[in-house]
Amino acid sequence: MIVADRKKVPEIRDMIAKHNKVLLVGCGTCVTVCLSGGEREVGILGSALRMALRLGGRPDVTVDECTIERQCEDAFIDILAQRVAGYDAIVSFGCGAGVQALAERFPETPVYPGLNTQFIGILESQGVWTEKCSGCGNCRLGEYAGICPITRCAKKLFNGPCAGSRGGKCEVNPELECAWQLIYDRCKALGILDKLDAIAEPQDWSTGLDGGPRKVVREDQCIAGLGPKA
Amino acid sequence: MSTKHANPQSEQPLILAFCCHYCAYAAADLAGSMRLQYPDNVRVLRLPCTGRVEINYIMAAFERGADGVIVAGCLEGGCHFQEGNLRARRRVERAKVLLGEAGLEPERLEMYNLSSAEGGRFAEIVTGMSERVTRLGPSPIKPDPEQVKSGMKKMDQEAQAQLAAAPSGCCS
Structure with missing residues (x-):
């Protein structure tokens, strides 16, 4: 899932300094699961924001909240369309994709991010999320026993480990597990x-983000005659 | 009636106490049986466990006019639901951070642990919190009482509308 973390209340308050009627929009998917932008968290931030505005001499600003199932799909955003018309601005509590989807759908309404989108990760233990995937577009997990050296090795080594692997920990951060130790242990167990033994080929980075935003097209799913959405 | 506080009988601050059924609520009961005096500005809200307290309950309490909020749960290690009071403490800490970010004094919120046998301690906690919040003064975000009344009326109307719109037979 996409993992995000909330922005501080003063930062959001300052972002909406010029608006008098603000809608906070939560997302019911990834950010609900990582406890940053679901219905409950948006309610909490809404309360805190109203308090901050009242204490900051702007008690007349209206801050309302609503949460949709998914912010990254037009079909779900449509539910908001009528409601958004009555607001000066939106603060999105979705990931970066959600913020941009709302901005595209409502070109006349300013949209601000309420979260800092962090990474694609998993729930490691209750309340702890860790990064597992960099979205490089050319997955090689099969070569590394299911442990990603791009995301989990601080040096992104394809032919590791380096000399900084000490007792299973990384020299970059002693709390960080050495990805190459993990790869070795798992290969041994399997x-x-x-x-x-083989020297790994360099990664084909042409599938990565460096060439600008990427696109996945499933021709069989595109509506005939319209082609993929630009 | 126009008054600065939501507690019109006095100029005392209004304090909401989220009390666990198994300890603080029983302690409050005991304090009464023991004829102990404590400020009458505390409103006790009984919960099955302080683990039921969500951060949004605390935020809503302040938004709706509480000057101070107490969360009172069992002694650590003594939770009827094993760790509800420990979770409540962590939530209270996070709520304090949020209140601080919003600009409201985090000291208006406090978590306490006590047992059901501590009627005297309950009275002490309430007295101490009342004194603390009196020192801090009325909550600067306290809404106008009329606004609270109209808000409650609106909520009631919305609830009635939802009940009316619900398909018959879905609830009993």
Whole structure:
């Protein structure tokens, strides 16, 4: 899932300094699961924001909240359309994709981010999320026993480990597990240590973000005659 | 009636106490049985466990006119639901951070642990919190009483409308 973290209340308050009627929009998908932008969190931030505005001498600003199932799909955003017309601005509590989807759908309404989108990750333990995927567009997890050296090795080594692996920890951060130790241990447990004998080829980074925003097109799913949405 | 406080009988601050059924609520009961005196400006709200307290309950309490909020749960290690009071403490800490960011004094919110046998301690907690909040003064975000009344009326109307719109037979 996409993991995000809330922005501080004063930052959001300052972003909406010029608006008098603001709608906080939560998202019921990833950010609900990572407890940053779902219905409950938006309610909490809404309360805090109203308090901040009242204490900051702007008690007349209206701050309302609503949460839709998914901010990254037009079909769900449509539910908001009528409501948004009555507001000066939107603060999106979705990930960066959600913020931009709302901005595209409502070109005349300023949209601000309420969250800092962090990474694609998993719930490690209750209240702790960790990054697991960099979205490089060319997955090589099969070569590394299911542990991603791009995301989890601080040096992104394809032929590791480096000399900074000490007792299973990374020299960059002693609390960080060495991805290459994990890869080695898992290969050993699976009886595929010989996989590590080969020198790994350099990554094809042309599928990465460096060439600008990427696009996935499923021609069979596109509406005939319209082609993929630009 | 026009008054600065939502508690019109006095100029005392209004304090909401989220009390666990198994300890603080029983302690409050005991304080009464023991004829102990404590400020009458506390409104006790009984919960099955302080683990039921969500941060939005605390925020809503302040938004709707509480000058101070107490969360009173069992002694650590003594929770009827094992760790509800520990979770409540962490939520109270997070709520304090949010209140601070919003500009409201975090000291208006406090978590206490006590047992059901501590009627005297309940009275002490309420007295101490009342004194603390009196020192801080009325909550600067306290809404106008008329606004509270109209807000409650609106909520009631919305609830009635939802009940009317619900398909018959779905609730009993």
